[in-house]
Amino acid sequence: MHSDVLIVGAGSAGCVLAESLSRDPRCEVTIVESGPGTADPFVREQIGNGHRLPIGSASSVIRRYETTLTDEPRRHASIMRGAVVGGSGAVNGGYFCRGLASDFDGWKLPGWSWDDVLPHFRDVETDLDFDGPLHGADGPMRIRRITEFEEGALAFVDAALGGGYEWVADLNGDDPGRPGVGPVPLNIDRGTRVGPGDAFLGRAAGRPNLTVLEKRRVTRIRFAGRRAVGVDSAGDDELPPLTADRIVLSAGAIESAHLLMVSGVGPAAQLSSVGIPVLVDLPVGTRSIDHPEWVLPVDWPAAPGRPPLEALLTTEQGLEIRCYTTGFATMAGADFDPSDRPHLGVTLMRPHSRGRMAVRSADVEVPPLIEHHYDSAPVDVAALEAGAELAHDLAGSGYEARESFWSTSQHLCGTVPMGPDGEAPLDERCRVRGVDGLWVVDGSVLPDITSRGPHATIVMIGHRAAEFIR
DSSP states (O other): OEEEEEEEOOSHHHHHHHHHHTTSTTSOEEEEOSSOOTTSHHHHHHHHBTTSOSOSTTOSSEEEEEEEEEETTEEEEEEEEEOSTTGGGGTSOOBOOOOOHHHHHHHOOTTOSHHHHHHHHHHHEEESSOOSTTSOBSOSEEEBOOSSOOHHHHHHHHHHHHTTOOBOSOTTSSOTTSOEEEEOOBSEETTEEOOHIIIIIHHHTTOTTEEEEOSEEEEEEEEETTEEEEEEEEESSOOOOEEEEEEEEOSHHHHHHHHHHHTTEEOHHHHHHTTOOOSEEOOTTSSBBOOEEEEEEBOSOOOTTSOSEEEEEEOTTSEEEEEESSOHHHHTTOOOOTTSOOEEEEEESSOOOOBEEEOOOSSTTSOOEEEOOGGGOHHHHHHHHHHHHHHHHHTOTTOOBOOOEEEEOSOOBOSSOBOSTTTOSBOTTSBBTTSBSEEEOSGGGOSSOOSSOSHHHHHHHHHHHHHHHO
16 A cells, blocks of 8 residues: 555644645545544543543553653653544643744754744634634634633632732733743633544545554554665554655654664664664664653642643743642543542743653564653752742642642653754654655654643644645
């Protein structure tokens, strides 16, 4: 089965890319996804409810990976990634804040300045609350904000305003980097999560030049010399080999990097140590990054049946204090338990710490080694400690924030970053260096993590990169 473009992964970037490229009826596009599609009623029930995260033990739409958050002592955690058409954008909390202008301008990459990316942010969204030159009015992602906060969020907002912070009505607005408290832009419309699967592939439904293959996991990239020509895959049905003129990895920051490494593209010494023949020696997985988060349970009443996150505070110190509406168990779909407390998340948005991801076997079924090293930068730990003190103050009159514990924002990125030749595996057009016909387009490519959660940025990246691949 041959295509002009083969996209591996129907996640937040892959769905956007497939819709954009398939607008040209002369371009045959195939997108292959390891998880199920959205036509299955059980799948739809899980990913459609914007008030819950379908990441519990009964979920059929995620894949779990183990990581080490800190080194002294070693603290372990699970990372959840969407394994469904729509990817992690189909299972997340709905947070849709854009990266800041200073993030993109700070990359200093041709084609990725704020002026370059803003048109793509506009094109992917319909903002139902704000209009004007910064906002989209005809894009597939419908964005709303809460106008009446639940009790805990209201107390949190009042405490922040009483503490001298400004009200920021639009965190995607004129000065989104300005410290203050405000409602979270959400891809949740009247309780329904607007995932990239329905939003983008739904627009492309029925196009004869777009093929969506579900429940088919790609296991390796095939090369002819140094040109990517196809992929090996395994699934429920038998298909001829998948080949293409252009191959794009959009399988997420973990799986895209892992596929490259098991296919011989990555750090030569590491690949050789597990018996993988080296095709190209590139720094894949060597400096990953994520947003470290400390979680503080609070005593205000839980609010099940609401979006997981309604309001947040940003500070001059690069902290984001998130006001979660329920405990994690309730968010993940468990029956409501009053002992499962709501919580504040103290998140460092521009951390100095860097992690790594390494291949452990030539067998793609063996998950990679993932280490976050969150405590490797003392300045980060000090910033989180200061944020925890602020969060205690913001718990609100009559409430109490309890002892904090290490967590993660589940925002792993930068495993296959863009950057200068000799320093990064990708050029500024998302092309893998040292081979032909191969791109990476997802959260892997971020040269540095954004000052907001990356989902909106990853959707934008899919839209932006379509111009390069087209």
